[in-house]
Amino acid sequence: MQVLKFGGTSVGTPENIQIVKEIVFEKAQKDQVIVVVSAFRGITSKLIDCGKLAASGNSDYEQLLTEIKNQHLQTAKKLLSGDAQPALNTSLKSLLNELEDILRGVFLIKEVSVQTMDRISCFGEVLSAEIISTYFRQSEKSTFLLNPKDFIKTDSLFGRANVNFNLTNQLIAENISNSFKISVCPGFLAANASGRTTTLGRGGSDYTAAILAAALDAPELEIWTDVSGMMTANPSYVKNAYTIEEIGYDEAMELTHFGAKVLYPPSIQPVLKKGIPILIKNTLKKEDKGTRIAEKSVSNEQMISGLSCIEDIALLNLNGSGMVGIPYFSHRLFETLSDAKVSVILITQASSEHSICVAISQEDVEVAKAAVEEHFQHELSQQLINPLEVEKDLSIVALVGANMKNQIGTSGKMLSILGSNGVNIKAIAQGSSEKNISVVIEKKQIKKSLNALHESFFLSDNKRVNLFIAGTGNVGKALLQQLKKQQTFLNEKHHIDLRITGIANSKRMYFDEEGLDINKPMDKLLSSEKTMHIDSFIDEMVSMNLRNSIFIDNTAHKVIANTYQKILANTISVVTPNKIACTGPFTQYKKLKNTALRFKSNFLFETNVGAGLPIINTLNDLIKSGDEILEIEAVLSGSLNFIFNNYDGQSKSFAEIIAQAKEEGYTEPDPRLDLSGSDVMRKILILLRESGLETEMDDIESVPFIPKECMDAPSVDDFFKLVSKHEAHFKQMINEAKAAGKKLKYVARFKDGKAQTGLQQIAPGTPLYNLEGKDNIVLFTTKRYPDQPLVVKGAGAGAEVTASGIFGDIMRIANTF
Numbered sequence: 001m002q003v004l005k006f007g008g009t010s011v012g013t014p015e016n017i018q019i020v021k022e023i024v025f026e027k028a029q030k031d032q033v034i035v036v037v038s039a040f041r042g043i044t045s046k047l048i049d050c051g052k053l054a055a056s057g058n059s060d061y062e063q064l065l066t067e068i069k070n071q072h073l074q075t076a077k078k079l080l081s082g083d084a085q086p087a088l089n090t091s092l093k094s095l096l097n098e099l100e101d102i103l104r105g106v107f108l109i110k111e112v113s114v115q116t117m118d119r120i121s122c123f124g125e126v127l128s129a130e131i132i133s134t135y136f137r138q139s140e141k142s143t144f145l146l147n148p149k150d151f152i153k154t155d156s157l158f159g160r161a162n163v164n165f166n167l168t169n170q171l172i173a174e175n176i177s178n179s180f181k182i183s184v185c186p187g188f189l190a191a192n193a194s195g196r197t198t199t200l201g202r203g204g205s206d207y208t209a210a211i212l213a214a215a216l217d218a219p220e221l222e223i224w225t226d227v228s229g230m231m232t233a234n235p236s237y238v239k240n241a242y243t244i245e246e247i248g249y250d251e252a253m254e255l256t257h258f259g260a261k262v263l264y265p266p267s268i269q270p271v272l273k274k275g276i277p278i279l280i281k282n283t284l285k286k287e288d289k290g291t292r293i294a295e296k297s298v299s300n301e302q303m304i305s306g307l308s309c310i311e312d313i314a315l316l317n318l319n320g321s322g323m324v325g326i327p328y329f330s331h332r333l334f335e336t337l338s339d340a341k342v343s344v345i346l347i348t349q350a351s352s353e354h355s356i357c358v359a360i361s362q363e364d365v366e367v368a369k370a371a372v373e374e375h376f377q378h379e380l381s382q383q384l385i386n387p388l389e390v391e392k393d394l395s396i397v398a399l400v401g402a403n404m405k406n407q408i409g410t411s412g413k414m415l416s417i418l419g420s421n422g423v424n425i426k427a428i429a430q431g432s433s434e435k436n437i438s439v440v441i442e443k444k445q446i447k448k449s450l451n452a453l454h455e456s457f458f459l460s461d462n463k464r465v466n467l468f469i470a471g472t473g474n475v476g477k478a479l480l481q482q483l484k485k486q487q488t489f490l491n492e493k494h495h496i497d498l499r500i501t502g503i504a505n506s507k508r509m510y511f512d513e514e515g516l517d518i519n520k521p522m523d524k525l526l527s528s529e530k531t532m533h534i535d536s537f538i539d540e541m542v543s544m545n546l547r548n549s550i551f552i553d554n555t556a557h558k559v560i561a562n563t564y565q566k567i568l569a570n571t572i573s574v575v576t577p578n579k580i581a582c583t584g585p586f587t588q589y590k591k592l593k594n595t596a597l598r599f600k601s602n603f604l605f606e607t608n609v610g611a612g613l614p615i616i617n618t619l620n621d622l623i624k625s626g627d628e629i630l631e632i633e634a635v636l637s638g639s640l641n642f643i644f645n646n647y648d649g650q651s652k653s654f655a656e657i658i659a660q661a662k663e664e665g666y667t668e669p670d671p672r673l674d675l676s677g678s679d680v681m682r683k684i685l686i687l688l689r690e691s692g693l694e695t696e697m698d699d700i701e702s703v704p705f706i707p708k709e710c711m712d713a714p715s716v717d718d719f720f721k722l723v724s725k726h727e728a729h730f731k732q733m734i735n736e737a738k739a740a741g742k743k744l745k746y747v748a749r750f751k752d753g754k755a756q757t758g759l760q761q762i763a764p765g766t767p768l769y770n771l772e773g774k775d776n777i778v779l780f781t782t783k784r785y786p787d788q789p790l791v792v793k794g795a796g797a798g799a800e801v802t803a804s805g806i807f808g809d810i811m812r813i814a815n816t817f
């Protein structure tokens with residue numbers, strides 16, 4: 001015997017009922033089938049409304065009743081043909097007349113009892129079963145319409161009656177005939193000992209099906225609904241959520257309790273007790289596999305079966321010294337809430353017993369608060385407990401999986417993922433069964449949290465990282481190219497999905513939560529009508545509240561650098577080649593680092609020194625492992641190295657070589673920063689700060705090599721003109737070096753606690769002498785490297801290498817999410 005139950009949507013339209021027929025008839029070829037049906041979608045609510053309207057003396061119930069009548073008669077007309085149709089119409093009309101009579105009576109006496117409401121509300125199932133059984137019978141004569149009142153026997157608790165299982169099981173065995181291929185049974189209704197109609201409460205049709213399946217020892221109970229089973233998370237929040245193919249009863253219960261409303265747990269108790277598996281299937285996508293809920297959880301690799309959530313939660317926090325060591329305190333709290341019909345969803349209590357915190361539905365807050373305050377009036381007045389604290393607009397997110405108990409660190413991982421996304425956890429509960437870890441968070445963080453957790457716990461998922469990019473000049477453009485080139489590789493090899501969710505240049509900005517087309521991200525930016533303003537950019541980025549977000553500053557702008565503090569405090573990481581933030585006052589640099597630590601964001605700026613070379617990371621590793629910097633000797637300007645490697649005082653002028661360095665993207669957007677030595681001062685300052693020294697820009701001595709008049713030029717154009725004017729000065733510098741058999745290098749040095757930068761003649765045979773092109777070199781002499789310094793050397797300027805350094809920082813952060 002097979003038992004199938006079809007929900008309201010499955011039987012909601014004539015077209016859907018035709019699909020139901022296909023499903024049932026296919027099954028009936030193999031074995032007898034019992035088909036339990038719900039009311040057509042929306043009918044039960046309409047019936048209840050009719051009852052309430054009639055009871056309040058409002059004749060509008062008649063209009064609603066007409067709608068109910070028409071929907072059933074029209075469905076019957078569409079489904080049936082020939083003689084069957086008038087016959088069905090007669091029986092439908094007789095049922096509808098009975099309903100009309102009851103409602104008329106209610107209207108006249110202006111009163112409806114729960115018992116009468118049971119009679120009214122179950123008409124949906126009765127009418128639906130009448131139509132469906134007649135429709136089936138038209139093609140399959142061996143179809144029978146069951147009356148559950150004959151065999152499902154309950155007490156007289158109208159509205160939510162309790163089943164007498166002994167009697168019911170016996171009556172089912174006696175009443176369900178083996179002689180019909182298909183039996184159609186209306187769900188939800190039953191009868192008490194004296195034959196009066198009762199109903200089975202919430203999930204009633206599932207309950208009917210479960211009672212039948214259990215009594216008949218069905219091999220499986222099939223629940224056909226409008227979703228393809230239980231999903232790994234709510235798909236309206238998590239696009240990558242997918243159907244769980246197999247799950248244990250316990251896990252299914254946990255998921256259902258916390259939001260996956262595919263089943264109502266109490267309604268499946270009868271099959272659960274007998275270990276009968278339940279198959280959840282989608283009527284409108286019958287080819288989908290669905291979810292099989294079986295007695296034992298399936299031992300698969302997947303540690304987490306699903307994520308679920310409940311929205312609109314409030315926390316009640318009762319605390320006070322008067323609670324400590326007093327027996328029955330929690331008992332009294334729960335009893336008070338229970339008496340007030342407030343259901344407690346989650347509980348946490350500190351072992352000190354100083355406080356107890358419960359999560360309830362937000363809609364129960366007022367009732368709960370009033371009840372608790374009244375009950376604990378004495379303790380409150382004696383200040384033994386503090387006034388009840390209520391926090392609203394919260395949600396619960398739960399991680400569910402039977403395999404969690406075999407895994408160390410699951411809750412740690414969960415909390416760390418939420419923390420690195422700036423999600424504050426208000427309360428946490430983990431049962432000793434370890435099948436569920438639930439956290440209470442702000443409601444606005446739900447989408448971000450579910451997605452971040454889903455990507456981290458479901459191995460099939462790619463972890464999405466959202467990039468907000470400001471600056472699309474030399475470096476910015478090179479970065480966009482590299483992101484495009486690496487996208488497939490990162491997806492396939494590292495399961496990281498980098499999306500550009502925001503982009504800006506100095507004029508415009510553009511946002512797309514799903515990510516811009518990586519092949520042409522500039523198109524949308526260039527046609528955007530949104531004017532770039534950094535405050536609006538940040539507001540939009542923060543309000544998008546996306547998981548795993550990184551802001552990348554590819555500008556050289558102070559205004560942008562000044563916003564890092566705010567960005568980091570919103571748990572959005574910052575990656576930047578812009579040196580301004582790290583070279584302001586030491587207190588500001590320190591504050592940024594502390595903010596990043598406090599808000600679990602990352603602040604990375606490897607490209608501030610030596611472009612893509614791993615200089616800051618190397619230094620960080622030395623310092624973190626306890627080493628100490630004794631000396632630094634370095635060439636830190638790619639552009640100056642390029643200029644002095646290419647200027648010979650003959651073929652091209654000094655101004656022409658600077659222009660070439662600018663053209664090739666080695667200089668700062670304003671080359672005066674390079675030529676003045678300021679850029680090198682910034683870099684050595686950053687290295688000293690990263691070495692642990694509290695240093696300011698003024699602590700660095702710098703000897704300029706460029707005439708003061710050039711540096712005082714009011715614009716970059718004027719600067720070039722003045723450099724041309726002073727060509728003889730530069731010629732003399734290079735000729736003197738050549739005559740001494742040396743090369744000119746702009747050197748930064750830290751020795752004996754002092755930092756200096758300046759142009760020097762470098763003799764052959766020293767590490768700085770053979771530094772080609774735009775290369776940089778840094779020699780760290782440390783306690784561990786006292787004789788032979790640790791050397792980092794390579795290309796130290798240029799858009800490509802800088803972009804690849806930025807990419808490296810992005811990946812370092814992406815791997816922490």
Ligand SMILES: NC(=O)C1=CN([C@@H]2O[C@H](COP(=O)(O)OP(=O)(O)OC[C@H]3O[C@@H](n4cnc5c(N)ncnc54)[C@H](O)[C@@H]3O)[C@@H](O)[C@H]2O)C=CC1
Nearest residue numbers: 471472473474475505506554555556577578669797798802
């Ligand atoms: N070129 C190199 O070798 C290296 C450069 N850097 C740094 O990289 C950064 C970028 O350099 P480049 O790409 O060469 O500069 P660039 O001048 O080519 O590009 C700057 C970009 O920033 C945008 N921008 C300027 N102000 C803005 C604002 N207020 N809001 C939004 N966007 C704004 C511009 O529209 C442009 O797209 C600079 O901070 C530079 O110091 C760091 C290491 C090496």
Ligand SMILES: N[C@@H](CC=O)C(=O)O
Nearest residue numbers: 637638639667668797
């Ligand atoms: N302008 C800089 C580039 C990177 O910081 C340089 O010349 O080194």
